[in-house]
Every structure is written in C-alpha cells, then in structure tokens.
Amino acid sequence: MESLLIGPATRKQAACAGTSALLVLLALAIAAPQARQPLSPVGPFMPMCALTVFTTSGIAAFLLGARFAVTQRPMLCALGGAYAFTAITVALQLLMFPGVFSHTGLLGARPNSAAWMWVFWHGGFPLLVAVAMLLRDQSIDGSPAGRFRFHEWTLTLIGMPAVLAAVLGVFAANANLSAPFYPMTDIDSARISPTALVVCLLDAFAIVLVLVKGRLRSVLDLWITIALLASFVDASLNMLSVGRFTVGWYVARIFSMLAPGVLVGVLIWEVTVLYRQLAEAHASLLQTSTHDALTGVYNRHYFDEQFRRDFDRARLHRRPLSLVMVDIDNFKAYNDAFGHPRGDACLRAVAEALAQTARRAGEYVARYGGEEFVIVLPGSELDDATTRAEQARNAVIAIGLTAPGPGGRVTVSAGCACSEGSEPSNASELLDGADAALYAAKRAGRNRVERVAVIDRG
Numbered sequence: 165m166e167s168l169l170i171g172p173a174t175r176k177q178a179a180c181a182g183t184s185a186l187l188v189l190l191a192l193a194i195a196a197p198q199a200r201q202p203l204s205p206v207g208p209f210m211p212m213c214a215l216t217v218f219t220t221s222g223i224a225a226f227l228l229g230a231r232f233a234v235t236q237r238p239m240l241c242a243l244g245g246a247y248a249f250t251a252i253t254v255a256l257q258l259l260m261f262p263g264v265f266s267h268t269g270l271l272g273a274r275p276n277s278a279a280w281m282w283v284f285w286h287g288g289f290p291l292l293v294a295v296a297m298l299l300r301d302q303s304i305d306g307s308p309a310g311r312f313r314f315h316e317w318t319l320t321l322i323g324m325p326a327v328l329a330a331v332l333g334v335f336a337a338n339a340n341l342s343a344p345f346y347p348m349t350d351i352d353s354a355r356i357s358p359t360a361l362v363v364c365l366l367d368a369f370a371i372v373l374v375l376v377k378g379r380l381r382s383v384l385d386l387w388i389t390i391a392l393l394a395s396f397v398d399a400s401l402n403m404l405s406v407g408r409f410t411v412g413w414y415v416a417r418i419f420s421m422l423a424p425g426v427l428v429g430v431l432i433w434e435v436t437v438l439y440r441q442l443a444e445a446h447a448s449l450l451q452t453s454t455h456d457a458l459t460g461v462y463n464r465h466y467f468d469e470q471f472r473r474d475f476d477r478a479r480l481h482r483r484p485l486s487l488v489m490v491d492i493d494n495f496k497a498y499n500d501a502f503g504h505p506r507g508d509a510c511l512r513a514v515a516e517a518l519a520q521t522a523r524r525a526g527e528y529v530a531r532y533g534g535e536e537f538v539i540v541l542p543g544s545e546l547d548d549a550t551t552r553a554e555q556a557r558n559a560v561i562a563i564g565l566t567a568p569g570p571g572g573r574v575t576v577s578a579g580c581a582c583s584e585g586s587e588p589s590n591a592s593e594l595l596d597g598a599d600a601a602l603y604a605a606k607r608a609g610r611n612r613v614e615r616v617a618v619i620d621r622g
C-alpha cells in the first residue's frame with residue numbers, strides 16, 4: 165500500500181515547500197552577516213531546544229517506522245533510523261552538556277563531550293538520510309527470498325543507528341577528544357572550524373542526493389529537502405557564530421528544531437488527510453450498503469435487519485408498529501410503453517413521494533423489490549397508518565406522471581397492517597399481513613389502500 169507521503173506531490177505542496185525553502189535561505193542570508201553578534205544569554209534556551217529536538221525526532225522515528233510497517237518501503241524505515249539517531253545523540257548531548265544537569269555534565273562527560281555529540285548528531289543525520297535515499301526505490305514485496313524480512317529491516321535501519329548513537333555517546337564521554345571547534349572565547353577570529361565545515365558539506369551532499377534521486381517528485385522528497393536545508397542552515401550558522409548566545413547560535417538552535425519538526429508536521433498532515441478519507445469512505449460504504457442505488461431510499465437488506473429490530477422494540481415497549489406495502493400499478497405496461505430508463509425515473513419519483521410521507525422520528529421507506537416499497541411507521545396504529553398510506557397514494561398521483569392505462573396517471577396500491585397490544589408472533593407475520601392487504605387492493609381495482617385487522621396475539 166502506498167502512503168500519501170511517498171505519493172506524488174501536488175503543485176500546491178511544491179509551492180508550499182518552495183516558499184519554505186526560500187524562507188529558510190532568507191533567514192540564513194539575514195543571520196549570517198551578524199552571526200557573531202552577541203545577544204543576552206538565555207540559559208534554558210539550549211536545553212529547551214534539545215528537548216524539543218529529542219521529542220520531535222522520537223515522534224518522527226516512530227511514525228516513519230509505522231509507515232514502513234504499512235508501506236513496506238525500507239526508505240521510510242531508514243529515515244526513521246536517521247531520526248532515532250538524532251533523538252539519541254541530542255539526548256546524550258543534553259545530558260553531557262556542562263551546566264545543564266550538573267556543572268560538568270552527566271555520564272562522566274569530559275569538557276568536549278557535548279560538543280562532539282553535536283558533531284555526531286549533525287554529521288550522522290545527513291549521512292543516514294543519504295542511506296535512506298539510496299534505498300528509495302527498494303520495496304520488501306519485490307525482494308527475492310532470503311533477503312531481509314520486515315523485522316530485520318527494522319532492526320537494521322532503526323536499531324543500528326540508535327545503537328550507533330549510544331556507542332558514539334560512550335566514545336564521546338570516555339575518549340580524550342580535543343575541541344571540535346575553536347575556543348568559544350575566540351569570538352573575533354575569522355577562522356572557520358573544519359569540523360563544522362565537514363558537517364555543512366555532509367548536509368549539502370545529502371541535499372544533492374535527495375534532489376538527484378527523488379527529483380522532488382513525492383511529498384517526502386519535498387519535505388526531507390526542507391529538513392536537510394534546515395540542518396544545513398543550523399550547521400552553517402554554528403560554524404559562523406563561533407560562540408554561544410550570539411545571533412548565529414540562537415538562529416541555529418531554531419533551525420535544529422525545524423529539521424525534525426518539519427517531518428513531524430508532514431506526518432501529522434498525512435494522518436489527518438487519511439483520517440478524513442477514511443471517514444468519507446466509511447460514510448460512502450454505509451450509504452451504499454444500506455441504500456438502494458436507483459431510488460436512494462433504504463434497500464431490502466437494510467429493511468430486513470431494521471424491521472426485525474423495530475418489531476422487537478415495539479413488542480418490548482408494547483407500542484404499535486405499522487407497515488404499509490406499496491406497489492406501483494401496471495408498472496409493466498409503463499415500462500413497455502415508455503422504456504426502462506423512464507421506468508427507472510418513475511421509480512425514483514415514486515420513492516421520493518413516498519419518502520415525503522414518512523418523516524416522523526423512526527419512520528422510513530425502503531425498496532422491497534422491483535416496483536414494490538414498504539413504509540415502516542413505528543408508533544402508528546392501524547387507522548393512522550391507513551391515513552398515511554392514503555397520503556402516500558395521493559402524493560404519487562400528485563407527481564402527475566402520465567401512465568399508458570385508462571386513468572392516465574401513475575398510481576399505487578397500498579396494503580396496511582399493524583401489530584399492537586401484546587405479542588404478535590413475529591415480524592414476517594406482520595409483513596404477510598401487509599402483503600395480503602396489498603393483494604386485496606390490487607384485486608379490488610388498484611389505486612387504493614386496503615388494511616388487515618390488527619394482529620394481536622395477546
């Protein structure tokens with residue numbers, strides 16, 4: 165099954181993604197020249213951003229894994245792995261960051277551990293997205309026997325990046341690593357950190373790969389490009405800003421939140437669209453399974469089920485239940501004279517007229533078969549049902565459809581039956597009663613209403 169995410173992007177989606185890309189680049193263009201400009205330090209800003217990245221990346225990894233389960237497309241699983249990797253590296257960076265949870269950072273962090281976790285996070289994410297892009301056209305369904313199965317794909321593409329992130333965390337906490345960037349105090353230096361430059365190049369490489377492999381065809385191609393672009397701006401501003409609490413540093417943090425946030429937004433959009441489609445499909449299925457396609461009133465299947473329930477309820481509450489059976493007179497002659505398409509139109513018009521007469525709560529009209537309809541009137545006694553049947557008969561005459569017979573108008577005959585008081589034996593007996601009354605109306609000359617005595621077995 166295809167998902168909307170890997171389905172073709174519409175022009176509107178492409179325009180929306182294009183505008184987002186321009187805004188991201190515009191933000192870079194504005195922030196870059198003043199990247200080293202110091203701003204007031206806001207201590208909780210960094211932990212807040214890291215926590216946001218952790219949460220949104222975790223959600224993106226979970227949702228992409230779930231999409232993989234449905235679509236069997238390893239690319240989605242690999243992207244889930246990229247976000248799982250991000251979630252774990254950012255969490256470890258936060259724990260190791262000096263001054264957040266402890267003065268020197270948790271997990272036995274060394275002075276450069278958190279900075280290296282940043283490098284692993286920002287270097288690993290584009291590399292893992294690149295891996296996902298290489299799996300773009302792969303599908304488990306088409307794989308020959310002996311290839312990885314579903315859970316093995318999941319373990320490999322989501323589990324391994326997660327484990328890798330943890331291993332890198334252990335490495336960063338224990339290895340005696342030198343600072344990946346120039347000292348933060350070196351704010352006036354014009355030098356650019358080679359590590360940050362490598363990270364930027366990795367982002368650029370991943371963007372090029374997405375553009376080449378996907379050519380922005382699918383919704384995912386569009387938004388993963390925006391996510392990578394956000395990651396690129398994040399790395400670039402980090403590279404340019406040198407120190408914390410500068411313009412570049414603050415803007416970079418915002419873009420680090422955007423990289424996973426954009427995918428979560430798209431995944432939630434997909435869920436919402438699918439939910440709406442499901443609700444519409446369910447409503448349409450319900451309509452077609454319970455309604456007659458030609459006339460739009462309830463169908464025989466619905467009547468058979470519902471009438472039994474109506475009957476049981478009426479018996480339980482000792483309330484009357486009336487049934488009117490209606491049949492178009494000499495309909496064969498009508499068809500013969502005007503043809504079946506006009507016969508169909510006549511059936512529709514009669515059904516509509518009958519439906520007008522059954523408008524109280526619980527009442528309904530169903531097509532019983534051919535040119536025969538039933539009107540179910542819960543709570544109506546026989547006299548009331550007879551009056552309503554007369555109204556229905558007159559409503560059909562009032563349509564004014566020309567008939568080939570002597571009367572010159574399309575008419576109906578109707579038979580009424582009612583169960584009230586205690587215990588009629590069953591619903592089909594009530595149906596037989598209405599049918600017998602209809603037969604009597606036909607025998608008596610048509611275009612009339614007949615009724616049977618109250619069925620009361622009490």
Ligand SMILES: Nc1nc2c(ncn2[C@@H]2O[C@H](COP(=O)(O)OP(=O)(O)OP(=O)(O)O)[C@@H](O)[C@H]2O)c(=O)[nH]1
Nearest residue numbers: 491492493494495496497499504507508534535606
């Ligand atoms: N156009 C059209 N005709 C239908 C449909 N279903 C049943 N019919 C026709 O309804 C006609 C019913 O004919 P009969 O059962 O002989 O009854 P009648 O001619 O109405 O005669 P009475 O009921 O005795 O008044 C047949 O010609 C069927 O082909 C339908 O969905 N569309």
